[in-house]
Amino acid sequence: MAERRWAWLPAAGEPVEVLGRDELWGRRVDEIVVPSSQRRLRVPADEVVQLGVRKWSEAEVTWRAAATRALGLAAEGEPLVTARASVRLLPHQLATLERALGMDPVRLAVCDEVGLGKTITAGAIFAEMKARGRVRRAVVVAPKGVQLQWVAEMADRFGEDFVRVGPEGVPVDSGVDPWRSFDRVVCRLDAVKPLRQRAGWSPEQVEAYNAARFRAVVDAGWDMVIIDEAHHVAGSSDDVARYRLAVELAAATRHVLLLSATPHSGKSDGFRRFLGLIDDGFVQGRPVQRATVAPHVARTEKRLAVDQAGRALFQPRETTLRVAPYTDREIERELYEAVTEYVRSGWDAAKRQGRRSAGFLVLLMQRLMASSTSAILAALEKRSAALGERGAQLALFVDRDEDWADLTGEEQYRALTEARGPAWETERAELSELLSLARDAAAAGADTKVGAFFSLLGELRRSEQDPEVKVLVFTEFVPTQAMLLDLLEAAGITAVAINGSMSLGERALAQEAFRERAQILVSTDAGGEGINLQFAHVVVNWDLPWSPSRLEQRIGRVDRIGQTATVRAFNLVCEHSVEARVLDVLDAKLEVILTELGADKRCDVLESAARRADGLWTTAILDPDGLDRQADEFARDTRSEACEAAQFADLVDATAPVVGASRPERIAKLVEVAAEAKKALGRPVDDPLDALAALPEMAPGEPCPVIRVPEAQAGWLSIWEVTPDGEARGATAVFQPDAGLVRPDLSATLWDRCCMGVPLADHRTPDTGTWERITAAGVDHAYQAVARLAGKSELTLPGAQLRLLVRVDP
Template sequence: MLNAQHCREGDWVYLPAHRTYGRIIERTALWGHEIFRVWLPSSDSVVRVRSDEISTQCSTLSTHHLTYLAAAARVADALTQDVLLAPIESSVIPLPHQIRALSRAISNDRVRYLLADEVGLGKTIEAGLIMRELKLRGLVRRTLVIAPKGLVTQWIAEMAMHFNEQFHPIMSEDYKSLKRISAIHSDELRGLRTEYEGNNSGLVAQHSALRAANSNPFRAFDQVVVSMDSVKPPANASGAAWERFEDLISAGWDLVIVDEAHRLGGSTDQVARYKLGQGLAEAAPYLLLLSATPHQGKTDAFHRLISLVDAQAFPDVSSVTKERVQPYVIRTEKRRAIDAEGKPLFKPRRTELAPVSWEDRHRDQRLLYEAVTEYVREGYNQAMREKRSYIGFLMILMQRLVVSSTRAIRTTLERRLEALEAPQEQLTLFPMVSEEDWADLDGQEQMDTLLKTRLKALKNERAEVKLLLEAAKRCESQGPDAKAEALLDWIYRLQAEEGDPDLKVLVFTEFVPTQEMLMRFLTERGFEVVCLNGSMDMEERKRVQDAFAKDARILISTDAGGEGLNLQFCHVVINYDIPWNPMRLEQRIGRVDRIGQTHTVRAINFVFEDSVEHRVREVLEEKLAVIFEEFGIDKTGDVLDSAQAERIFDDLYVEAILNPDVVETKVDEVLKSIQEQAWESRQSASVLGPTEDLDPREAQRLLAHPLPHWVERMTVSYLRAHGGRAERKNGAWDLTWPGSERLTNVVFTNKEAEEKPLSRHVTLEAPKVRGLAMRLPPFAPGQSVPVITLPGLAPEIMGFWSLWRISISTADWNRRRIMPLFLADDGRVFAPTARHIWDQLLTTAPTILQHLDVETSHQAFERLQEAAEQQGKTIYDELVQAHRERLAREREKGEYAFAARRRAIERIGLPQVRNHRLSLLEQEEERFREQLERRAQILPEMAPLLLVRVEGNHG
């Protein structure tokens, strides 16, 4: 190393205060002081130092620093090679299709995709893996999840269980509370602390953060879940709902995930949910839309959905083609899904219709069914004549209630009579509810919505309701319902058939009164029973699920209560009453027919013998099976969305009730419609692309990946080399960072974290740790080269080993790779030996024998630099090719979008308007081309990171 008085511009010098090398870029003298401006490659910064701050002694490389550099470079190389971090660092063991989804998502700079796996394949897990991957790479901090209300709990539970990620629900009432808290002056806040204790204590704790975030409640937490309909924009651009929408969109998200995203497509581009989608699409750079049924033969709705992922790629409906859509869609079909051993992931189901007969003792119950059916038939006809469709909805529900239970129809008749006996002026019209919103409600929610509005009466309705109510009360007093007795028989029968006296059974009903009746009925007969319905909050739902997983034998759930359940430990579902919409039936069975189910799923569907519902269901199931076989589909949901199915099957059952003699004819008409829809759907859904073959070995390879050990070696070695401390205690680390920050009980692998619940699991997500890999100091020419030996090296290995970072950067893009290089003393380059030495440095401590003098070190550097230029050219060419392909995709997408916009403008009739807009478009297109030209300019770089002389082990 040169003495300070001999240093010249361009010389490399060591700065002890900065613990790094730098290059002199300017030397000046002023008033007796000699000042140097020195460029520090490690931080890409320039510092001014005095001559006495430049060391005249050559700095030597310690063993710990050498190990740190080798490990950090290996971690950085793993990141550049698209090694998947999330599966390594999470408690979930991904399946082959989930690994493929993550790999595809991360392979692109713009992580904006439609995850379209079929139901039950774990799209939530895939989204969680992608989120974790982006977080571990330092690309995401703030994540927003939008889900239907019933799935909010599931998201929170699964993110915590599989990824140890805490998400916070902000429902409408939470938003109002947070908004109010954020507006309260800190002096007043102290007086309200008692009010917000308990469930709301976290809201108070967020006060300061909210004030700093301009009173936006969605900034209170970095990871938030909201229900879709609680944040969609209102029709008028004012009021509290609009403020909530604007707060959501402007909260500064990095990643937005939308579950059941097909609901954002809407029936037109004016629907509130589509407007919500547009806002969300622009709210974050990364976007994941999740939907098992994104395309159901309605190309315009699918276009609206896929355009949220990339508006430029899909400027109009004609852009929705297989070739253009496939790069944005990640999809696996159930029949192609395999487990880690390559076996089919799902077992066949066993579904059976269980007719329930009315015995003599149930005579009054049968008469009640017939009387309610007649009431429904007359009431529905009258409602349609008077164009009062909301009364028609009520009649439909009355029919479903009487089939459900005597308790359900009795309770509803009482509520209806109460409304009919109220003063006429208190009766109201049915509020406006969109078709999509109505279809999302389960039977209980639809009934509550109708009865709360106190609908105006039909002719003679009050007298009829009184008679029916008396009959219902009489039936209840006579003993259990026929179906309740049948349920008990089936439970005992299933216990025997399955050979399990403690068999768990999931029972579904549409209505809460039926649920309450069944709970009492079964509890009185010695069963431990728990219930779930849509009125329960998240804590209640969790307690019920936990109880069913442990001691409870039977879970009785409504459809709304069952949303989001994962009950793989149960394999028997009894549908106590069957919803008319077969998609709801599929969703129910899907609660147990999920990944991880080890038994054949059994579904028992109850229906009254000789009822209208029985006749429809018998014909329907038989003929639907033929259609499904013909088109290779599993369920109605493959070709219809929920709103369509709700309307079609409601119409079918209503027609069967009104005209029992034409059941088969009506079923045939419906099936013909479904058949046509299936044909259209199969044709149009082909744009989603086929499922690729899956490799079952990828999961095992990932789980065995040594990345966590590299991170551990990198961190520990860095601390020991740079003034920190790392001490191993009871199988964990106590780490002290330079500057005295201390972390205790630290582990680096997920296995260790699971074995030590109180430990702190450190990953690349920690900014300090990730920075150790991403800000590697370069080797400085003139730096003394250490001579090392390693226990695992053969004596014949003699030469120089080095690491080089090869990168290209453009106006908006940079990519880098790290290349190991071994140059033997005979002048030959050995790539396998270079990788082998790197592997050894990550597992064993090197021994530093000596440091070469400055002149020898400089000569070695020049030889290695020349070899690195030759060997690195291939890597450079690969990086350049990847950049060119990226630009080509951007150019094609942009040109397609401009062409579509030009066609739209050319349809304008007024020449002056048309020409003006064409002129503006040409200017915009010219700017686009100029920008692409600037982005095509490449700046290559090759920087040395580590250089050592290696001498094989002679010991």
């Protein structure tokens, strides 16, 4: 075999292998391979010089030593991601990260309770594995409402840029393949939901088109797939497209993370499908028992979660119902009752014609009325303008009822305003009366809730002893938001707004304005998804979403890790309203269930209740006399399903938070030193962890730096990057004295000294015999290091690259 020829490429700052020389356009050109990037290049021959002329600097020694030392600590269990100032993992997050790093492949369900930072945990696992070279490409499958949060958290905390693909981002059918164009993607499974039909296409063409879109995302070569709110996917039946896509994605991807606070919905088939995304043995009949489930699930409960000092993470919470009397707003009460009658008429018409989707739009009118006169007036005017022929009724989502529940109130309102359809028999007359009432109510002054809100604000200023106490106000609808902003401005109260039409940057600016100067933030549900506002602790729910879990999510914007005050939530309703009655029933039934099952089952209870709440609200509107009967049925079914779901706790081991076990400051310092040293070499990095990437390899015949350490023996310190499986990265150091055996004690000491900067005394090039002795010992110790860390009896020979060779003289 021909001897490999090495040379020095100053432009790259490392040795390169010269494959040959050629003549091109009258110029001599060398064909080379750059080891750190494995790129094969053709460069002018005069840019490649003899290896013997290369000179070391103190900064280069420091960079390579610190970078490899960080990799070595990472291989011993220290997370690299904690080197970022923006990453401070809590004990339970760190424990889950360490557990994931010990798995190969990583196929894990992170099932921490709501509010414990599952997004951060999953992001840390991906970023850590990427830094270690185990993954590169990832797709996050997440509901639309949390996609912006994923993009923001991954960028702000981990320096990872994720791209949204689908209707809210890069279109799937944009003419390029977005799945292969980007290495890190956030999307919905519905982004590639199959078409049902297309004008001019045959069924065969539609089927082929759907199959191609399906395979495009599955076959894109992902290293990791993360499925957020995975219980929704698994809760679908076997033939639902989103479930089939999730199954294929999980099967085609080596590493899989599932995120869910409520993986067990109370239905054993759905739980099997959930587990089957990690290990398909569960859908093939594997027993669902502790021994089979626990190895695949990480679970932390709120009551056990602590911070780095061992203190409880969450503050107490108080929720208060504020009922606003109509007093002199009799016209508003009349309008409320008239709208309720209109809704009943519209629902009956929808039911007669078998058009459930149109019934959903009519029911939305009730929620708009409960929100504000401004909201219902705007909706009635839109509906009046959209009326078509007599004899039929409003039409939308004819075959897509399942989509309606996934929309926020803001999105449902938009659908209502864009809907076109003919009136039912009596609608024109009802609308005429309603419009007249609504206009009179708007002209008669502020809504009933407005007075109640300003009274509450005064109470809060006194009880909090803070005239500028910050208040987060939630509403479902933009017209109500606009009305509130006008009233607050007129009252001289600084307020800002967030809603679903705003970009991520605009929301961030509003959030910062709320933190720094505004007293009130008025947010819609769509706008509030994914924002963290723990610097405030008071939430006012101006109107009420029908889902208890969505109400919980609102309060969760302030009831988060880092909150230092008691969280206070206030629900505003008008007297004698459907909302007041339903909320009273819901609170009473849920309190009984939680008392029976325990407060630690809150997540399971709310998830089960959310699936049944619509029935409670609908009955209260359409059949008030039947509400008690419906409430009993609601409580019975919710309790039964929650009890079944609560058995999940018996199948898993709670994550044991390890407080104080990790020393993130040590690895953080090494990464900082490596980044600064690389910057001194004229190669700055945007991300400090990039200083650990693409380390140059030393070559035979390359001059080595000489350092003087009076207390040490004369010898050679070699530092090796090791890759036991071709992916994961670690490092080890070997000090070989000129006389005697290898000295492990001096290896670590000298390695640390090089990390902190050490003056260079000279250069020396090892002869062939010395080089061979050094490399033989290095590979041997690399194997031993991997065997010690992995604890496996059967190991293949690891990859070992010499990253730094230092001559040590006394």
